[in-house]
Amino acid sequence: MSSSDFIAREDRFGARNYAPLPVVLARGEGAYLWDVEGRRYLDMMGAYSAVSHGHMHPRIVAAAKAQLARVGVVSRAYYSDRLGSFLEKLCALSGLDRCLPMNTGAEAVETAIKAARRWSHRVKGIPEGKAEIIVAEGNFHGRTTTIVGFSSEPSYREGFGPFAPGFVTVPFGDAAAMAAAVTAHTAAILVEPIQGEAGIRVPPAGYLGELRAICDRNNVLLILDEIQSGLGRTGRMFCFEHEGIRPDGLTVGKALGGGLLPVSAFLARADVMAVFEPGSHGSTFGGNPLAAAVAEAALDTLVDEALVERSAALGETLLARLAAVRHGAIRDVRGKGLWVGVELDPAQAPAREVCLAMMRRGVLSKETHETVVRFAPPLVVTEAEIDHAIDVFQAALSEVAPLHRASAA
Ligand SMILES: *Cc1c(COP(=O)(O)O)cnc(C)c1O
Secondary structure (H helix, E strand, C coil), rough: HCCCCCCHHHHHHCCCEEEEEEEEEEEEEEEEEECCCEEEEEEHHHHHCCCCCCECHHHHHHHHHHHHCCCCCCCCCCCCHHHHHHHHHHHHHCCEEEEEEEEEHHHHHHHHHHHHHHHHHHHHHHCCCCCEEEEEECCCCCCCCCHHHHCCCCHHHHHCCCCCCCEEEEECCHHHHHHHCCCCCCCEEEEECCCCCCCEECCCHHHHHHHHHHHHHHHCCCEECCCCCCCCCCCCHHHHHHHHHCCEEEEEEEEHHHHCCCCEEEECCCHHHHCCCCCCCCCCCCCHHHHHHHHHHHHHHHHHCCHHHHHHHHHHHHHHHCEEEEEEEEEEEEECCCCCEEEEEECCCCCCHHHHHHCCCCECCCCEEEEEEEECCCCCCCCCHHHHHHHHHHHHHHHHCCCCCCEEE
């Protein structure tokens, strides 16, 4: 079968909730993917940062295979010989006390919302049902009805109501607006340290530190969603380390699954996590032995291969070289670590057209909101590969918007 056959079948039988680029991938290794015709692509997308270790990382694949020879799923009706060491490692890396494993990112965020509400009712003394969680405009925390209910993106919400109450939205990056929104009923502030799906929006320096201070002053929980920014993506193990603070609650996912499985977690201070007693929350697959073995190998690999340091060093190169590209359609270049968004003027160069032109030249990215081309490669990418991706990006820009020729400054 050719690419067009696979595409036709997927489009015929699948729901149309995605608009994929027309490439049919069949194999991956490291920073590369191959389509069914055998063409090779450099992966600058990293599956929305789920593939930070590179595709089919040998050590993570070996851990999965070893576990597949033993046991896969036992449920949390029992203990397993895999879960404890995974939880211990994630607690140690994040500096938080306890970890509740889930599967997808949205489930980890739902867990955080439940923890914050219960903590606020039981510990802070907010009357039951009155707790408010403050979120940022432009947020992306997943796709459940509760979560899209506090999104500001019409396409995520339209027609899916009624939505859960109890959320207050303020502009992202504006600590004064956040402080002004806190009331006696505020349970938590829930934000992404950098907004990924909004187009890699980086808040002003000091923002997280100011949020930390607001939370301390008002006995409010600071919950950071590091599902995409965490595990090395921004050049630190967690993005909050850039500002020397620690949240009270933290969600992790995506790269936690080592590019193989959905594995997520909610981590928190012991007194916050204490609101969950048996029966109050759970997940059939959460923390299963296969997921725990893979996630532990994913964490070990990040540390042992110094992938976080690599993200910091190569991220500077990526940002500097993209910032040096001169083209009339480029409006902004921003990011941290191996996570950079280039904002384009859609009238001159629609981001999707640029991504299609890059794809034809063997480099995969994906537009975010029609205007942003994303560079978020697996952290194992090399400097030469980054250079190649930027050359291809320039060629693609010149093809899509030929009135301006891209050049390096
Ligand atoms: C991707 C993402 C989620 C949702 O994760 P899923 O695994 O798709 O449910 C939540 N928060 C952030 C910041 C994300 O980037």
